[in-house]
Amino acid sequence: MSKLGQHFLINKRKIQKIVEALELRDGDTVIEIGPGHGELTTNFKSYSPIGGLNLKIIAIEKDKELVEFLKKRFVESKNVEIIEGDVLKLLSQLTNDLQQTTNDYKLVGNIPYYITGYLFRILGELKNKPSLIVLLIQKEVAERICAKPPKMNLLAAAIQFWAKPKIIANVSKKNFRPAPKVDSVIIKLDSLDSFAVASDSGENYYKFIKILFKQPRKTILNNLRPMINDPRLLTEKLQKLSINPQARPQNLDIKKIMELSTLF
Numbered sequence: 001m002s003k004l005g006q007h008f009l010i011n012k013r014k015i016q017k018i019v020e021a022l023e024l025r026d027g028d029t030v031i032e033i034g035p036g037h038g039e040l041t042t043n044f045k046s047y048s049p050i051g052g053l054n055l056k057i058i059a060i061e062k063d064k065e066l067v068e069f070l071k072k073r074f075v076e077s078k079n080v081e082i083i084e085g086d087v088l089k090l091l092s093q094l095t096n097d098l099q100q101t102t103n104d105y106k107l108v109g110n111i112p113y114y115i116t117g118y119l120f121r122i123l124g125e126l127k128n129k130p131s132l133i134v135l136l137i138q139k140e141v142a143e144r145i146c147a148k149p150p151k152m153n154l155l156a157a158a159i160q161f162w163a164k165p166k167i168i169a170n171v172s173k174k175n176f177r178p179a180p181k182v183d184s185v186i187i188k189l190d191s192l193d194s195f196a197v198a199s200d201s202g203e204n205y206y207k208f209i210k211i212l213f214k215q216p217r218k219t220i221l222n223n224l225r226p227m228i229n230d231p232r233l234l235t236e237k238l239q240k241l242s243i244n245p246q247a248r249p250q251n252l253d254i255k256k257i258m259e260l261s262t263l264f
Contacts, residue, residue: 006063008036009110009136011175014186019043021134021168021188022106026053029102031094031130033087033109033119035059036066038073040108041080055079056102058094060087088118095128104131111137113180120145120155124162124202133163133189142167142185152250152257154213160254161205163189208261212249220252221245227264237263 009015018040022030035041044057057080061067067084074080083090087109098105107130111119116137123129146165147156159165168186173179212223220243221234228234238245241259243252252260 006034006036006110006112007176007178007180009039009171009175010177011171014169014171014175015039015043017169018108018134018136018186021186022108022132024053024055024106027055028053029056029058029098029105031091031105031107032057032059033107033111033135035061035070035082036110038070040110041070041074057081058083060085060090060094062086088115088122091122092126095126095130099128106130106132106134108134109136111135113138113141113182116141120159124158124206129162129191131191133191134168135187135189136171136184137187139170139183139185142187145187149251149253150248152252152254153216154209157209157213157254157257158206159189161202161209161258163191165189204264205258205261208264209257212257212260216249218248219246220249223249224264 022028024030024044030044032041032044038059041057041059044055057077059070059080060083061070062085064084067082070082074082083094095105107123123133141155142165144153144155145159146167147153166188168188171184171186173181173183176184208227211226212220215223220238221231224234224238225231228237235245238260241256241263243256243260
């Protein structure tokens with residue numbers, strides 16, 4: 001494990017799964033979060049399903065020792081840029097800068113568990129979102145992200161607003177060095193062209209879902225009372241969308257949640 005709590009994926013077949021899920025094309029720009037020893041980076045560099053691909057790899061690593069190792073390892077690779085720093089602080093500016101040079105980019109990484117929540121919050125707020133995201137994350141978190149009724153939740157509602165998630169493969173803890181305490185999965189997220197359909201910006205939507213899911217065991221009617229303290233009027237609004245006021249938030253699909261958010 002690195003000083004920053006990273007668990008390094010050592011199963012080459014799983015590494016190849018991640019690379020394949022990115023659907024790499026000639027000229028792609030890829031941002032890699034936490035490249036570690038360059039296990040993934042090396043695969044991008046040599047990836048050639050039909051020959052060589054001209055890829056631009058931007059790898060962000062926080063561990064200084066790993067940064068030095070990576071710079072030496074890829075010193076001859078002009079298409080690999082190693083950036084030292086915290087991705088949580090750098091990603092927004094970096095992706096804004098990319099708009100000047102490329103129309104889109106892809107994002108990939110083996111994500112330390114303790115930054116997963118913060119990372120998704122930042123991804124949701126990016127003005128220039130990646131066209132495709134492939135991450136190795138904790139299995140339980142991925143399952144919550146991909147949830148559908150009757151298991152809808154705040155995290156799923158937040159992410160499915162701007163992306164379509166799909167679990168690609170399970171990755172046992174035995175495939176890491178050192179082994180973590182939990183299993184992981186490879187999750188793929190396709191950015192939606194219809195982002196912000198629920199409002200002009202995501203800000204109002206995110207505020208709404210925090211209220212909707214604040215007490216998941218309560219009914220939709222009771223959870224939304226702080227927004228409209230008139231049960232009759234609130235019931236009418238819900239019924240307009242064919243939503244049962246006595247149902248619970250976890251029974252709503254993402255489409256209904258987005259439609260509902262526009263009424264408040």
